[in-house]
Amino acid sequence: MADPKKNGTRHHRIAASAEPKQQYLAFGLGGESFAMEISYVKEVIHYGELTEVPLMPPFIRGVISLRGAMVPVIDLSVRFGRALTEIARRSCVVILEVPRGEGLVVVGVIVEKVSEVLELAASDIEPPPAFGGDLRSEFLNGVGKVGGGFVILLDVRHVLSMEEISALPGDRDAEAAPK
């Protein structure tokens, strides 16, 4: 918005191509740029007090209280088989609503920083590379071209609904039970 020229170009582009665009939330993790579809994102909060839960796999960092509700927090970096994400000044927790069964499960993921909201058209997205990189290919939706660089588009459903975390809280039962 600050740059009317850029804004104008964008409008022009939309009008010219008339191609529907999707919004992505871009964030940094381990020095790399990632993005995920914004429709899953509920909100972004600063990393605050997190309570570790014993005996859990390391990629589950613990739980936080989001206005009274318990939200499990997942370390994406560990999930990708990398090192524990260091908590720094700009660390954030992205709160996501992931469909599961008929309902939605609220989950937080730790990221190093949240950078911006991207608008990408289908033509801006390349299929995920068949080789290279240490990420499991089912975690990826593709690679988005942004300016001169690339951003890895995560498949939120896959990243957050693998077998290990299939038992994410959020069933009606689990939520209704101990009140």
Next chain:
Amino acid sequence: MDLDKVKQTFILEARELLAAMEEALLGIEEDLNPGESINAMFRAVHTIKGSAGLFGLDPIVRFSHTVESVMDRVRSKQISLDPTLVSLLLECHDHLASLITSTQEGVEETPESHEGSQRLLNQLIPYLEGNGVIESTPVRVAAQPSGASEGGWNECWHLSIRFGPDVLRNGMDPLSFVRYLGTLGKIVHLASVVEKLPRGEDYDPETCYLGIELDLDTDADRQTIEDVFEFVREDSEIRLLPPHSKVEEYIAFIRAMPEDERFLGEILVAGGCITTKDLEEALRTQKAETLEDGVIHGRLIGTILIEDQAVPPPVVAAALDKQKKFQDRQAQEMKVVKVQADKLDRLVDLVGELVIAGASANAMAVQVHEPRLLEATTIVNKLVEEIRDNALSLRMVQIGDTFNRFRRIVRDVSQEMGKSIELELHGGDTELDKTIVEKLSDPLMHIVRNAIDHGIESLEVRRARGKPDTGSLSLNAFHDSGSIVIEVADDGGGLNKAKILKKAVERGIIREGAELSDAEITSLIFEPGFSTAEAITKLSGRGVGMDVVRQNIDELRGSIELESYEEAGTTLRIRLPLTLAIIDGFRVGIGTASYVLPLDLVIECLDLGPFLESEENHLINLRGEVLPFLRLREIFRMPGEPPTRERVVVVQYGETRAGLVVDRLMGEFQTVIKPLGNLFKQVRGVGGSTILGSGEVALILDVPQLIQLASEPSSGLRRRPATHLPPTHS
């Protein structure tokens, strides 16, 4: 008006009424004075019929009408309520319930439900035979000016007309009314009344002295007939007596009316038994009488209407009954307010937040050392505590309703099994959190069915063992040190330990030749994949066994104990927390983390050093009592070194005690339990979470599970494997 919403209310109400009906039916056989139960049943069916009528749910109306008629005969002692009829009525109850359910699903009638209705109706008909309808008492035809036409109680309307003196002067022809009546139906009988006719010179040819008594066979309703006399009504006396059949219709109609606040007259008008004009007239009479007497009370409106022959007495009686019913119900409604469950949940949630916020304010006040602030927050906290208790009590329901349902189940199941079983219920007024009660009914059902199926022996076996023919089954609920205990006890054969062992070996739950204590053997029935039934019966042995029961109880943070004596009976004890929402917590610290224990399970705190009995076997000596202990630091595999001075929190759950070793004791505080969710279900020893005053999350320890862990010889951390034995109670 949102009709769907109203319909929901109807369905809800119908369910409650059906429950009342069932309870009454089941209680009736033992009831020494069944009158009230019969009335309750009658009212239930009757109200359902009435409300169903409002929604045009004809299948329900048709069916319940017949049921109601039968019950009415029972009520008036024309037929007696024998066990066969009770069973039939129970079936009718079930059918009505299923009709209501399909209504809820938006289906009015299916071929099956129609068939079901028909089948039951056919069974009901014999009870109706002879006189299926309400008998009307003979009516005294009061103060009739002429002796003409006394035979008013047939299928005709009886009209008694006294034309006013000015009718002719006003240009009316009395005969024209008669002719017009002829167009409404058939005039069966007519007599003129001429008593008023004066003699000789007093006779005024322009004055009308005529009166007519006539019987009219017509389908027209009261209003239509009365409208005929629209122009002469002012100064004439016109009385309409409805035909006999109409009386019943009126009564039925009045009974079917929704119960709301009305005057007697209004009820009669709404029922079509009298018209507004009749009512006005009667009221005028009443007022006039009151004035004349100078006394406040004239004749009651019902009396006036009966004596003026506007309405037959049975109709007034029905209307009065209706009026009373409303008054009764209103009295009841004053005491009970229905609130949607989710509103209540929301309130409890909010109170939970309030408790947390209050605790945080208090913590801050302590920090700043400001006495006045501390005083203020203390008062606030006290109030919050009261609000909390009140809000929680809103969610508490008596377990009695759940218990009562078992009368039916026990009755049905024992009949099916050909066993005679008496069910005793105790402690029905024990209150429990609504959520717990809801989740309890399934496991309880399973336990009760098991007791009937496997527990209580067949008649022959009972006789051989010298027991009374009738088996006894009791459900008992009571409070016991911060938890609620529900007992299901039978005087049956008890658990056959040899059989259990054999089966457990067959199923690969234990190794052959394993040495097990009695308690360990009885606990085997809770293992997954275990079913004691030798033959799979219709009732139990469907593969869902006691392991599911245990799982359900676990989910409620409860526990099960089993006490069984061979040939003498089994007692199953379910222990449940009082509430699932808010607890008084006791905070302990391990490393940098802090955990919360439910305070009512904490017995005392001590230093580990002086009480240590055996480090190797994890035992402490508590003034002569040897208790197992476990280190939470080890259980949770926490990094770092324990402090030199370790603390022990002695906890007790049920009959079992154990010590939990922690780094620090951090004191008590009030806390709201938040579900941790399925993701963390696997974590043994953690039961939930709570939010501290600082906004931080603390985990709540699952004391029963920890005690269990401590009591086990080798404290495994994984979830109980199939070969793993349940705990022995030390």
